[in-house]
Amino acid sequence: MPQIKDHAYWLERSEKLQIEGRAFIDGAYVDACNGATFWSQSPIDGKPLAAVALCAEVDVDLAVAAARRSFDAGVWADKSARDRKAVLLKWAALLEAHAEELALLESLDSGKPIGDTTGGDLPGTIYCLQWFAELVDKVHGEVPATDPQFFGTVTHQALGVVAAVVPWNYPLLMAAWKFAPALAAGNSVVLKPSEKSPLSALRIAGLALQAGIPAGVFNVVAGDGAAGRALSLHPDVDCIAFTGSGKVGREIAKNAAASNLKRVWLELGGKSANIVMADCPDIAQAARSAAAAIFSNMGQICSAGSRLLVQRSIATALIGELLEVSKGYQPGHPLDPQTVTGAIIDNAQLDRVCSYIEIGKQQAQLLSGGNRLSLADAGAYLEPTIFLAEDASARIANEEIFGPVLVVILFDTLDEAIAIANQTEYGLAAAVWSSDIKTIRTATRKLKAGTVWVNCYDELVDMNFPFGGFKESGNGRDNSAHALSKYTELKSTIIRCC
Ligand code: NAP
Ligand code: MG
Numbered sequence: 001m002p003q004i005k006d007h008a009y010w011l012e013r014s015e016k017l018q019i020e021g022r023a024f025i026d027g028a029y030v031d032a033c034n035g036a037t038f039w040s041q042s043p044i045d046g047k048p049l050a051a052v053a054l055c056a057e058v059d060v061d062l063a064v065a066a067a068r069r070s071f072d073a074g075v076w077a078d079k080s081a082r083d084r085k086a087v088l089l090k091w092a093a094l095l096e097a098h099a100e101e102l103a104l105l106e107s108l109d110s111g112k113p114i115g116d117t118t119g120g121d122l123p124g125t126i127y128c129l130q131w132f133a134e135l136v137d138k139v140h141g142e143v144p145a146t147d148p149q150f151f152g153t154v155t156h157q158a159l160g161v162v163a164a165v166v167p168w169n170y171p172l173l174m175a176a177w178k179f180a181p182a183l184a185a186g187n188s189v190v191l192k193p194s195e196k197s198p199l200s201a202l203r204i205a206g207l208a209l210q211a212g213i214p215a216g217v218f219n220v221v222a223g224d225g226a227a228g229r230a231l232s233l234h235p236d237v238d239c240i241a242f243t244g245s246g247k248v249g250r251e252i253a254k255n256a257a258a259s260n261l262k263r264v265w266l267e268l269g270g271k272s273a274n275i276v277m278a279d280c281p282d283i284a285q286a287a288r289s290a291a292a293a294i295f296s297n298m299g300q301i302c303s304a305g306s307r308l309l310v311q312r313s314i315a316t317a318l319i320g321e322l323l324e325v326s327k328g329y330q331p332g333h334p335l336d337p338q339t340v341t342g343a344i345i346d347n348a349q350l351d352r353v354c355s356y357i358e359i360g361k362q363q364a365q366l367l368s369g370g371n372r373l374s375l376a377d378a379g380a381y382l383e384p385t386i387f388l389a390e391d392a393s394a395r396i397a398n399e400e401i402f403g404p405v406l407v408v409i410l411f412d413t414l415d416e417a418i419a420i421a422n423q424t425e426y427g428l429a430a431a432v433w434s435s436d437i438k439t440i441r442t443a444t445r446k447l448k449a450g451t452v453w454v455n456c457y458d459e460l461v462d463m464n465f466p467f468g469g470f471k472e473s474g475n476g477r478d479n480s481a482h483a484l485s486k487y488t489e490l491k492s493t494i495i496r497c498c
Helices: 007-016 057-073 081-097 098-110 114-138 172-186 199-211 225-233 246-258 283-299 312-329 347-363 412-423 439-445 480-488
Strands: 024-025 029-030 037-041 049-054 150-158 161-165 187-190 218-220 240-243 264-265 275-278 306-310 365-368 386-387 405-411 429-431 452-456 488-496
Touching: 007 098, 007 480, 024 057, 024 150, 029 057, 029 199, 029 439, 037 386, 037 429, 057 150, 057 218, 081 098, 081 114, 081 172, 081 365, 081 488, 098 172, 114 172, 114 480, 150 412, 150 480, 161 172, 161 225, 161 264, 172 199, 172 240, 172 480, 187 225, 199 283, 199 439, 225 246, 225 275, 225 412, 240 246, 240 283, 240 480, 246 264, 275 283, 275 412, 283 312, 283 405, 306 312, 306 412, 312 365, 312 386, 347 386, 347 405, 405 412, 412 439
Parallel strands: 161 187, 161 240, 187 218, 240 264, 275 306, 275 429, 306 405, 386 405, 429 452
Antiparallel strands: 024 029, 024 218, 037 049, 150 488, 365 386
């Protein structure tokens, strides 16, 4: 009889979980050079999960040196694309074989519902690795037109050492969006997960070695911002790919410029507008989608639909539906498979979100939620929260909160909605709901956002569409074949043949 994977099952599995907290450098798990550690705590109940190596500059130096040696030795970069593909597919298969364990680790470390990590984070990470593995032996160069005595090619060549610095909201998936294309292209990688969620990245490093990724090609340095800073300043890092806040992104760009002008790719924050016109084809569907757009993953999604712009004539109907469906996002225990909403990443982030709720109460009308919940001793839980802001310039309507807080703003005309949508410093995503092709065409053209959804939200965030932002939401794109070129140089080779 197949075992029922209920709350008790996951609790029992979590008791037995062996957790690796050491860094992974040059093909081996190692302590930080000075032996320093920090506790990775679970936001589910505040319990410590593992002592994790607190990597400092000296550890980063070792990881970068290992990456450089492996790159220069050609043990990965000089393998045929077909061979790299085979190894990456083997790694993906090992992730699949360990998917339950990794999903559990991710839920414990980050507070995500187990249904999300088993059904979303892990399959998404595995697919990402498979996708770039499958792509890499189909990349071709160019042969430009030349005079007959010449022959020339334009080819892609791996950059060298790529540093990936990633956040805590999708710890494995955000990491995979960087390391999968970087490794597929032949680079060696040093990954720095967030100190708030380092465990899954450390675990998969051992599986990488088992799959056949040579020592030094994939390294993981756990630690705090100092490790990320050391990577951004390192003279032997050729490229730094970052996902996180604008504040840190700016610092990384400055450090890259001040050191060796390493390539910098930034995926930053958002304050995405979800615009519902009065001729929306299905108001109930728009309300369900609007709730999912902000309350999924506890609102900790860079492209969350954190602003809901509603044409005034349908405000009563849409807000009524929204308040009803938002009741389905009350937090529960993350290891209960029935739970839709888990914990906020930690109490510091919860405090930050709650301070925005206090600001919101001064500038807008609180329609629902707004309270912390004590589901477990030191757990970090918050009710889904909805504000109605009369004034579109209110702080909560413009600054990224990164929590389950939705701000509803009413408008009269499409032009007004587009102006409000475009008024923030961000440009990650947007959506428009309408039955009119002219409205859709105007909105999709004028919205300043890297992704625009029509009559849906958050659909197809997978490998086939580039993901990234306009304006201060960053540069470059993750996912799709466009992402591979971020991790290569273009080389023009011109041969005189006679
Ligand atoms: P964060 O504070 O900017 O941290 C991101 C990463 O940078 C973490 O690994 C962090 O390490 C590290 N870091 C901190 N200080 C650093 C420094 N001085 N130099 C180099 N690295 C440093 O962001 P977060 O709070 O983890 O994540 C939330 C942000 O990420 C939000 O703004 C969200 O919108 C954005 N995000 C964007 C996307 C996208 O695709 N556009 C996707 C997901 C999230 P520690 O955590 O160990 O300090
Ligand atoms: Mg944690």
